[in-house]
Amino acid sequence: MEFIFCEQNWKDKNGKIIVTHTEVMEKNGYAHCRISHYPNENVQILSNVYVDEKYRHIGICTRMLSAIQSVLTRPYTIVYVDEWAPEYVRNMYQKQGYIILNN
Numbered sequence: 001m002e003f004i005f006c007e008q009n010w011k012d013k014n015g016k017i018i019v020t021h022t023e024v025m026e027k028n029g030y031a032h033c034r035i036s037h038y039p040n041e042n043v044q045i046l047s048n049v050y051v052d053e054k055y056r057h058i059g060i061c062t063r064m065l066s067a068i069q070s071v072l073t074r075p076y077t078i079v080y081v082d083e084w085a086p087e088y089v090r091n092m093y094q095k096q097g098y099i100i101l102n103n
């Protein structure tokens with residue numbers, strides 16, 4: 001399975017990078033996520049994780065989370081999980097060692 005990475009550096013009016021977002025998408029568009037790095041933080045934030053409903057429960061998200069390891073440069077990764085999310089979602093993130101926060 002192949003994933004496409006697109007890095008975006010967002011800058012303030014003085015040209016200083018305030019956040020780097022890395023957008024990751026499965027090459028056929030079945031899944032995507034975003035990793036955000038803020039310059040003065042020791043965490044990165046994983047967000048916008050989505051897998052097309054037709055392709056869920058076949059391991060695409062797990063493979064995507066493995067693929068993003070190369071861009072996880074900070075010691076900790078935070079992911080927000082809604083309280084109503086299924087338990088398997090929490091388990092998937094816990095297996096990866098992410099810090100789970102509830103929305």
